[in-house]
Amino acid sequence: MRWVVGMMAGPVLWAVLFAAVYALHGIGCAWGWTGVAAPFGSLHIVAMAGVWLAGLVLHVGILAAAPKGPAREARLHRMGAWIGLVASGLTLLPVLLTSTCG
Amino acid sequence: MSDAKRSDVTPQANPPQRALTLHRELTAVWSDLPGWRGVLASVNHTTIGLRFMATAGVFFAIGGVLSMLIRAQLATPRGAFLDTALYNQIFTMHGSIMMFLFAIPMLEGLALWLLPKILGARDMAFPRLSALGYWCYLFGGTIILLSLLAGVAPDGGWFMYTPLSDKTYTPGINADVWLLGITFVEISAVAAAVEITVTILRCRSAHMPLSRMPLMGWYMLGTSVMMLVGFPPLILGSILLEMERAFGWPFFDVARGGDPLLWQHLFWLFGHPEVYIIFLPAAGALSTIIPVMSRTTILGYGAVVAAVLGLVFLSFGLWVHHMFTVGIPHMALAFFSAASALVAVPTAVQVFAWIGTIWKGRPQLKLPMLYVLGFFLTFVMGGLTGVMLAIVPFNWQAHDTAFVTAHLHYVLIGGFVFPLMAALTYWMPLICGRARVPKLGEAAFWLILIGFHGTFFIMHLTGLLGMPRRIDIYPDNPEWVLPNLVSSIFSMVLAMGFALFVFDMVMQWFFGALSRRNPWQAPTLDWAMALPAPAYNFASLPAPGRDDAAAAVPLARGEGILPGAPRGWRETLVVEPGSGRPDHIAVLPDNTILPLATAAVIGSFFMLMLAGIYWLTPVAIMAIVLVVWRWGMVMGTGQDHAPVHAAPGLPLPLHWQVRGTLAYGGAVATLVADGSLYACLLFGVGFLSVVAPGWPAPESGLTGVWPAVLVAVALGAMAVGSVTARLAEAGRGGDLARQRALLGVAAGVLALVALAGLALLLDDPRRHARDALRGVLLGFAVVHGVIAALLALRTYADARDGRMGPSRRGATPVWRLWQDFALATTAVSALLVAGQELF
Known part of the structure; x- marks a missing residue:
C-alpha cells in the first residue's frame, strides 16, 4: 500500500496548499493585509507566495523521493507526484499575477 | 508456517466437484426468499443493484416527462401550457430528479450489481447496507415525487439558493421537501460510498493487486472516495438551511451575521465534484467496453489510473466557477479558473487513451460501440464548452443563460447517459441471460443521437442570444422563437428514442433468444x-x-x-x-x-x-x-x-477472529465522510467570521469559569473513554472487558452531562450566526458523544453475552476509533470557540 500513499502524496499536498492559500487570501482581504508592507511586497502577497513556494519545494521533494524504474507501481507513484506539482504550480500561479482583493 | x-x-487448486451440486448448495444459501418476503428482505447485491437501476430508470422517465412539459411550454413565446408557479416546480423537479434520483442511484446500482462480479467476489462488503441504501432512496424519492402530485414540490431551482429558499421567500413546505427528501436520499449515497470503497479495497479475488485490478475498480474507487468527501457539504448545507427555516438559526441571513454565499459554497463544494462522481463510473464502463469492442487491451492503463487520480483531486478545486458572478475578488477567480481549465487535461488523457485503444484494435460496430461513439461526439463538445465557461470573462457573459443549460446537458448526457446505455446494452445478457432483438437498439440510438443534438446544440445559440435559464415566457424576444421551437421539436424525437430504448430492453428481457456465455468474448x-x-x-x-x-x-x-x-x-x-x-x-x-x-x-x-x-x-x-x-x-x-x-x-x-474486518474498514470510511462534514462546518465558521457582513458578533455570554470547567470535564471524560476502549480491547472478554466497557459508558454519560450543561450557557442561537454555529458545533459533539457511549454499551453487551473472547474483539475496535474521533473534533471545537472568545 506504500505506493498508493506515495501516489496520493502530491495531490494531497496540492489540496492542502490550495485550501491554505485560498484561506489566506480571504483572511488577508478581510484583515487589510494588502496595506501592510513586508519585504518583496505586501504582507498579503508575501504570505500567500511564501506558502505556495514552500509547497512547491515540498512537491519537488516528493518527486525526488519517488521510486525510479519501470514497475507500474513506481510509475503511478511518479505520476501522482507530477500531478501534484503541476496542479500547485498552475492553479496558484495567480498569486504572482493578479490583483488580490479587487 | x-x-x-x-x-x-x-x-493450489481445489479438487473438481460436480458443478450442479455446488450450484444447488450455493443457491440454497445465497438466494432471496420466495414471494413477498424476498422483496422485503433481500440483501443480495445482484437483486439490490438491479432494483436501484430499475427504480432510477423509472425516475429518469418521470424526469424526462417533466422535461417534455418544459419544452412544450417553451415551444412558443407566450406558452400558456403551464403557469409560472407550476413551471418553477417542474424545472426544479426535473433537475433534482435527474441528479439525485436518477444519475447517482443509477451509478450506485451499477456499482452494487457489477463490482463483486468484476472483482471476483460473492457480494458487496455490507449487504444490509446495500438494502438500507435502496430503501432510503425509494422512500426519499417517493416523498419528493408525492410533493409534486400534492402541488407543494420544491420550486427554487435544483440548487436551492438562499435567500429564495428561506422562510421569507418560500414560506410553504416546498423547500423543506427538497432539503429533507434529498438528505434522506443522500444517506443512501453515503452508505453506497462506504461499501463501494471497502468492497474494492478488501473484496477482490485472491492476489489481484490494486495495480492490476480492472480499470472499473479504479474508477469506482475514485467515485466512492469523492462521494465520501463530496456529499457531506450538501448534507451539512441542507441541515443548516433546514435549521434556519425550522428554528430561525441565521446561517444565511445577512442581517444576523449569516451569508447566502455560504450556501452557494457548500452546495457547489458538492455540486461540482458531483459532475465527476457521475462521469467516473461512466468512464469506467467505457474503459471496460472499448477494449472488448476493439478486440484489444486498454492503451495506457497507468495513465488512465493517474488521470482518475487527477480528476478526483482537481474536481474539488473548481466549485467557485459556478459563482464567478457573485463578486469574488480577481485572484480567487483566477485560482478556480486555472483549476477549471486544468481539469480538462486528465479528462483528455482518458479520451486519447480510448481513441488510441480503438486505433490499435479491430473495432466492431456493435450496439454498445455505437453508444460509445455517441459519447465521444457529445462529451467532447460538452468538455470544450466547459473550458469556455472556465474562462472568467466568457463566464460572465454566458452565466445563467441557456448556453449553460446546453453545456450541462452535453456533459451529463454525453458523459453519463450515452456510456450508461453502452453499459446496459453490453451487460444486458448477464442481467437477463438473453440476446437482444436485432435492429431495435440501433434505431433507438439514432433517434437519441439526432434528438439530443437537435435539442441542445442550438440551445448554445439561444443562450448566446441572451435567453436566461428558467423563464417560462419570452414575448419580447422574437429572436429566441425559432431556436426554442427547434429544440422543442427535437426533444420529442429524443423522447421517442429513449422510449424505444426501454422497449428494446423489455423485448430483450422477455422475448430475446437465450444468450450464449460471454457473448462479447470479454x-x-x-x-x-x-x-x-x-x-x-x-x-x-x-x-x-x-x-x-x-x-x-x-x-x-x-x-x-x-x-x-x-x-x-x-x-x-x-x-x-x-x-x-x-x-x-x-x-x-x-x-x-x-x-x-x-x-x-x-x-x-x-x-x-x-x-x-x-x-x-x-x-x-x-x-x-x-x-x-x-x-x-x-x-x-x-x-x-x-x-x-x-x-x-x-x-x-x-x-x-481478526481485527482488520470489513466493518472496521467501513467505520474508517464513515469517519472520512464525517470528517469531511466537520471540515465543512469549520469552513462555515471561518467563512462567516471573515467574509460575512454583520460581524463582529454581539457580546458573548460565555463568561466566567463555568464554560471552561464544563469543557474540561467533557474532554476529560471523552479521553477516559478513549483509554477504556483500548483497555477493553486489550482485555477481550471476561469480567475485565465488561468492567472497562461499563467505565466507558459512564465516561460517555458524564461527557454528555457536561455538554448539556454547556448548552444551557450558550447564547440564543437565533441571535446571530456565531451563536448558531456554536450551537451546531455543540450538537456535533453531543451526537458523537451519544454514539460513542452506545458503542461502549455495545461492547459491554458483547462481553456480557460471550461475543468477545481471547481472539474475538466484538465492537471494541470501532468504539475506539469513534471515541478518538469524538474526542479530537470536540477538542478542536473547544479551541475554536476559545479562540473566538480570546481574540
Missing part, C-alpha cells in the same frame, strides 16, 4: 459465470491462473478458492488492500427485513420534521437507535471457530 505466510503462497471476471448471473456469482472464487473469463468452467467445478457453502453461511474472501493477499473469510449476513425497518424509522424522522411535529422527533430518534442496536445484536459469535481451508495449503480465519 504461519497462516499469514501461508496466504502469501499462490493457492476477458474480465464478470463473464466467468453462467447467464444470467447466479445469486452467488462464483461457485468457487477466482485465484491466480483462474482469474479471467476463460476460467468459468474450473470455477463452476469448485477448483478456485472457497468452493460451495459447506457451512451453510454466505462466505466471501477478504484480501489485503494493496497486494490482494488473502486475509480472512467474511461471513456475510443473510436475508433480513432489518434494513427496511431501519429505513422506515429514519423516514418517520424525516416525515415528522417535514410536518413540523418537532416535539415528536426524539421518539423517532429513539426508534432509530433501537433498530440500529438490532443490527449489532445479530452479528458476532459466541465461540471461536477453526480456520477455514479455502484451498489446499490456505487456511484462513473467519472475520470474527
